[in-house]
Amino acid sequence: MSKPTFVYVTYIASTPEKVFKALTDTEATAKFWFGNAVTSDWKVGSPVTFHREGKLILSGKVIEHDASRRLSYTFTPHHEPHNGSDTSRVVMDLEQQKGQVKLTVTHDGFAPDSTVFAGISNGWPLVLSNLKSYLETGTTPLYAPWYEEAAQRATAEA
Amino acid sequence: MSKPSFVYVTYIRSSADKVWSALTSPEYTAKTWFGTHHETDWQAGSPWRLVFPDGRVADSGEIVEIDRPRRLVLKWLNEKPELKAEGWSRCTIEIEPVADDAVKLTVTHQLDGEGTKFIAAVSGGWPRILSNVKSLLETGELVLKEKVS
Numbered sequence: 096m097s098k099p100t101f102v103y104v105t106y107i108a109s110t111p112e113k114v115f116k117a118l119t120d121t122e123a124t125a126k127f128w129f130g131n132a133v134t135s136d137w138k139v140g141s142p143v144t145f146h147r148e149g150k151l152i153l154s155g156k157v158i159e160h161d162a163s164r165r166l167s168y169t170f171t172p173h174h175e176p177h178n179g180s181d182t183s184r185v186v187m188d189l190e191q192q193k194g195q196v197k198l199t200v201t202h203d204g205f206a207p208d209s210t211v212f213a214g215i216s217n218g219w220p221l222v223l224s225n226l227k228s229y230l231e232t233g234t235t236p237l238y239a240p241w242y243e244e245a246a247q248r249a250t251a252e253a
Numbered sequence: 254m255s256k257p258s259f260v261y262v263t264y265i266r267s268s269a270d271k272v273w274s275a276l277t278s279p280e281y282t283a284k285t286w287f288g289t290h291h292e293t294d295w296q297a298g299s300p301w302r303l304v305f306p307d308g309r310v311a312d313s314g315e316i317v318e319i320d321r322p323r324r325l326v327l328k329w330l331n332e333k334p335e336l337k338a339e340g341w342s343r344c345t346i347e348i349e350p351v352a353d354d355a356v357k358l359t360v361t362h363q364l365d366g367e368g369t370k371f372i373a374a375v376s377g378g379w380p381r382i383l384s385n386v387k388s389l390l391e392t393g394e395l396v397l398k399e400k401v402s
Contacts, residue, residue, distance in 0.1 A: 104376075105263075106380065107384075220262035220264065221264060224387070228387075
């Protein structure tokens with residue numbers, strides 16, 4: 096059986112600079128990533144952390160940082176039941192196309208017995224739908240109490 | 254082994270009725286679906302075609318299941334020779350309210366037989382169409398004003 100790869104493409108009426116900033120900015124991620132605020136100095140090899148309400152949710156290390164073009168980091172979930180044991184890889188590619196940005200998120204490198212894939216397959220469409228709304232409508236997008244329920248369901252099914 | 258398939262999920266701040274209209278009515282599809290419109294009477298068992306503005310047929314098939322505004326299942330054949338050669342597919346569109354003002358839209362496109370070209374084609378097409386639907390419903394503007402590669 097081949098290892099799973101999750102790929103998601105979305106088109107955003109914005110600029111690569113704005114999309115890249117939103118993906119790497121603490122305040123912006125807190126808004127569209129359902130409270131998960133990212134912190135990093137974005138140097139290759141540096142740590143990346145996502146905290147929600149003071150709790151460590153995700154951690155990783157910067158693999159690649161090519162401003163407004165490509166961002167890649169390792170991805171280790173710390174919430175139940177993963178607890179920091181199951182590391183995979185995220186690559187975000189940004190491409191300017193006329194008045195929009197094509198954003199491609201590729202998530203792979205899962206361990207053979209990983210239970211993270213089901214959760215991220217549910218999570219990325221939520222996060223990236225919100226990112227698109229956030230950049231296009233300029234408001235804090237969907238309040239999503241159902242996000243955590245959906246994440247829990249995905250974990251339960253995994 | 255499972256059949257070749259493509260799944261896309263997007264969340265839209267809108268109602269199920271509006272998302273349904275955006276995917277089915279000619280006024281919307283002319284904008285979001287690169288000028289095409291559906292030709293069908295929207296009854297289960299009826300023929301269905303997706304037609305370009307110049308009259309060329311993009312895709313054809315049949316309405317398998319319709320439950321407005323929640324679920325639409327289409328038997329689907331692309332008319333491009335290299336894609337037609339891979340045979341029939343099935344497209345399932347599901348619209349599920351997830352909050353007072355938001356819906357989850359899931360498009361699943363599965364090939365009946367084997368092949369890679371058709372799934373590659375729809376993997377390119379659906380994100381463009383559905384990005385447009387989301388933008389149009391949330392902002393009144395399209396994200397992709399013209400077709401790009």
